[in-house]
Amino acid sequence: MKATKPLPDTVRQWAQQRVGPVASERDASHDGDRSRVWELAGPGRARWYVKVSPSATFFTRETRAYRHVVPALGHSRAPQLIDSRAEDLAMLLTVAPGAPVTGLDVPSASWRSVHEQAGTLCARLHTPGTLDTGGQAEAEDALRAAADGVEKHLGRAGYRLTGDEQQLVRGYAARLRRIGPVPVGYVHGDNQPKNWLWSGSAVALVDFERARPAACVQDLTILAATEWLDHPDRERSFLQGYGRGLTGAERNALRCLTALDAANCLAWGPDNGDPEVTARGRRTLDRLMREDRP
Structure with a gap:
């Protein structure tokens, strides 16, 4: 307790x-x-x-x-x-209506509605008009900044990644630096079901301490590494609410971002006693290692 x-x-x-x-x-x-x-x-x-x-x-x-x-x-x-x-x-x-969706017994059909509404809310956050000149520059530099932070994550994770896994993550960081222009806006920063409230008919977002100007696709990293892997229907529902599909550059960036997220998870999760975050990082790395083998 x-x-x-x-x-x-x-x-x-x-x-x-x-x-x-x-x-x-x-x-x-x-x-x-x-x-x-x-x-x-x-x-x-x-x-x-x-x-x-x-x-x-x-x-x-x-x-x-x-x-x-x-x-x-x-x-x-x-x-x-x-x-x-x-x-x-x-x-x-004030108190927003609903309870964290992760603690609720939500039927499959309702999960699709939850993701669709979450997509709609994220689209409103990601509107480029929310950025001032400084925010625009920060957002356009966000993918490079994420790639530059990878060595800090790898250093903290240490032995939890093998040499081959570290090489894999560094490769994705280098690939992320070469991504072309992608849509930018204001992102939630910790966009996942634990920060979505569900009232039974509507979704509300909470916990904006990581909100910042960034590449819009960065807000999809955790979903791509968790929810959407096992439930592709939820990804389709989210993007339907979002109002557009992802560009090729965004798809490429999202794969790179999940690799960087894995290194961060394996650095932060064990140090903070969070088995869920640790498992997310391990699962992502194992999957990328399998998929990237010739």
């Missing part, structure tokens, strides 16, 4: 100044030290969430996304930012 994390007094007082008396609070954090989220209950059925970011970078990314990009998703399709407190890296958020 995870240890309950207490809501800091300064954050509680600040939240009550913004929304009024808080009758109760519940630790709603995920497992792991970096997640710090609390559900607050007020008079009647009023509810809010308080999130304390793990770093200033994540705080800046998430508050920027809530203020400038998330409103494009539409009413009730994401939490709304009530206020933020930079001194504590704290955000006060």
Whole structure:
């Protein structure tokens, strides 16, 4: 059982100044030290969430996304930012409808609907018009930056990858640097079902701490390495909601990105006691090694 994390007094007082008396609070954090989220209950059925970011970078990314990009998703399709407190890296958020889809017993037909709606929401995020001049430049450089980060992942993963696997990942990083132009926009950054809420009829997105300007295809990496491998119908549904298929350059980039993701998973997963992330990386590497053999 995870240890309950207490809501800091300064954050509680600040939240009550913004929304009024808080009758109760519940630790709603995920497992792991970096997640710090609390559900607050007020008079009647009023509810809010308080999130304390793990770093200033994540705080800046998430508050920027809530203020400038998330409103494009539409009413009730994401939490709304009530206020933020930079001194504590704290955000006060409304509650979006639904529950994380990964914890629900969702029928196959509904899974297709979930992916189709998620595709529609991602398309709204990825609209190039959301980027200013600096964001456009950052997005256009995102694939090269991802390729440049591969040595850091390999160094942290160490012995968890064989020499041949390291060579494979480096090859995909080099290939990623040669990818031609691809569509860019504002991406969620951790786009996967654990960050999708399902109300039974509608999807909402949560957790925007990794949101940033990037190549749009980067938002599909985790889905391509997990959900879509076993359920190609879900990929078709997502792209139907997305409103377009992927270009050849995007397909090429996506394969490269899954290889880089695998190295990152095998660096981060074991170090943070996350067997799901570790398994994702191992499965991807095993698959790419099989498929790339002459």
